[in-house]
Amino acid sequence: MLNNDDFNLLNTLFPAWQQLTTKQQQIISQNASLIQVKKNNFVHTTKEGCSGILIIKKGQLRVYTLSEQGKDITFYRLNDGDISILSASCVIKDITFDIYIEALTDCELIQILPCAFAKVMNENIYLEAITYKLATKRLCTVTWAMQQMMFTSFDKRLAEFLLNESNTTNSNEINMTHEQIAKLMGSAREVVTRMLKYFSTEGYVEITRGKVKIINKQALEKL
Amino acid sequence: MLNNDDFNLLNTLFPAWQQLTTKQQQIISQNASLIQVKKNNFVHTTKEGCSGILIIKKGQLRVYTLSEQGKDITFYRLNDGDISILSASCVIKDITFDIYIEALTDCELIQILPCAFAKVMNENIYLEAITYKLATKRLCTVTWAMQQMMFTSFDKRLAEFLLNESNTTNSNEINMTHEQIAKLMGSAREVVTRMLKYFSTEGYVEITRGKVKIINKQALEKL
Numbered sequence: 001m002l003n004n005d006d007f008n009l010l011n012t013l014f015p016a017w018q019q020l021t022t023k024q025q026q027i028i029s030q031n032a033s034l035i036q037v038k039k040n041n042f043v044h045t046t047k048e049g050c051s052g053i054l055i056i057k058k059g060q061l062r063v064y065t066l067s068e069q070g071k072d073i074t075f076y077r078l079n080d081g082d083i084s085i086l087s088a089s090c091v092i093k094d095i096t097f098d099i100y101i102e103a104l105t106d107c108e109l110i111q112i113l114p115c116a117f118a119k120v121m122n123e124n125i126y127l128e129a130i131t132y133k134l135a136t137k138r139l140c141t142v143t144w145a146m147q148q149m150m151f152t153s154f155d156k157r158l159a160e161f162l163l164n165e166s167n168t169t170n171s172n173e174i175n176m177t178h179e180q181i182a183k184l185m186g187s188a189r190e191v192v193t194r195m196l197k198y199f200s201t202e203g204y205v206e207i208t209r210g211k212v213k214i215i216n217k218q219a220l221e222k223l
Numbered sequence: 224m225l226n227n228d229d230f231n232l233l234n235t236l237f238p239a240w241q242q243l244t245t246k247q248q249q250i251i252s253q254n255a256s257l258i259q260v261k262k263n264n265f266v267h268t269t270k271e272g273c274s275g276i277l278i279i280k281k282g283q284l285r286v287y288t289l290s291e292q293g294k295d296i297t298f299y300r301l302n303d304g305d306i307s308i309l310s311a312s313c314v315i316k317d318i319t320f321d322i323y324i325e326a327l328t329d330c331e332l333i334q335i336l337p338c339a340f341a342k343v344m345n346e347n348i349y350l351e352a353i354t355y356k357l358a359t360k361r362l363c364t365v366t367w368a369m370q371q372m373m374f375t376s377f378d379k380r381l382a383e384f385l386l387n388e389s390n391t392t393n394s395n396e397i398n399m400t401h402e403q404i405a406k407l408m409g410s411a412r413e414v415v416t417r418m419l420k421y422f423s424t425e426g427y428v429e430i431t432r433g434k435v436k437i438i439n440k441q442a443l444e445k446l
Contacts, residue, residue, distance in 0.1 A: 094363035132355035139362035140317035146369040
């Protein structure tokens, strides 16, 4: 059960909350609980089955896939207020591919049990529509990420990554180690370091300890 | 405009038709037309923009993606009665990845203009729910196909392809040339021929002109 503050969070973050009946709202809140996940721990793995719907109260999650050989592709990241839907493979039954979710920071999550969510979704067309709309959005991002990985050469991908980070944080400085960049890009540290050195020689970026500064944005965009 | 027969087809094939108002049904049918596409022609390419919703009256479509270098991945195929939803990138606005659709046979398609479809979908929650549910289903298949392509070795993929074809047609004989198999798998003829020869040496299949016969199903399943 949730405390009052967390119940109010459902009110603002749960999809289509206003379109649920009082009874349906009760079912959801009675089957919701606050969970804490420490940084670097798994929130969801395919092998452990369905983790239900997760609302991120605080923290950052990384959603990715992993091959048998350990190759790793980041699909997307989720932040405060976002909803994790692809973790609910028993609600969205077409999810047959492998998916992993890890905590990039210490996280507080509201977890809604899949059986309760599925029951209300089957009764309420508004919740059904918004759930599948969100799933479509996430899966389009997944498809785009996989296309990038398969088809785009690494210099382009790294440039896009740096420009994206710079846009998101509204700063030319990206406060990440090469190791962190490599992990988020599904690459190896050596590969990132090599390409960043190349970018630096070309005058695109400046590299200092744990930081990458964009000097020539236009050049990166042209890659 | 559609003739009476094709209008009746909408009645059975259009998603959530019974939940549309008479007015909404009129909007859809007034913006629907029957189009003929010859075998091997494009039905949709990313560059040409949004092709709307396509209902396959007759024929087979292949939905795939293509890299700048011409590498090709089959996402799925659509048959009589199926609905093509990922061709409507202006209805499902999150579709930002490249997608191509070609006719594998001569096709008859009912095309619904995207603006009309979007208008009705925005008014009608049932159509919205079923549209995003279908998009989710297709995108899960896309994700699965890309995972196979990236992570599974080719012998496994070819075995899965042959077993799938055999299941679909309910026959041990797959009536396709190596060229056709290669195209559908997003591979090259030489690679398919090489692997089929290997399968044949191992006693998994028998190869004759334009045909592959499965001899040892269990062995293929074990790969």
